[in-house]
Amino acid sequence: MEAAVTNTTPAFNATNANALGQCQLCRSMRQTAHVKFARNIGMLVLRQTRRLEANLCKTCASKEFWNFQGMNLLLGPWGVISLIITPIYLVTNTVNYVAAQRELKGAVE
């Protein structure tokens, strides 16, 4: 059995996507998209989940995406439940990232 530790980064304000808003990571006024990433860290008998849900600019969204995916691939699948959960996170992160990229296609950085 694995025990789950969940840390969620709260979204401070739910600003409208597509509108010019403040990126919740770099604090600059840019076109933002709502992204939701999750990563799992498997520690054989313990696992830790970290979630990020925020309105991010294009730069921060891709930075965080690769950050989360790297952690998932490197530290993710070390456990019985982790082995099942990590691929799910990898897929949902990719889906969310592609959707955000599409939304921010014409965004000026």
Ligand SMILES: [Zn+2]
């Ligand atoms: Zn940003």
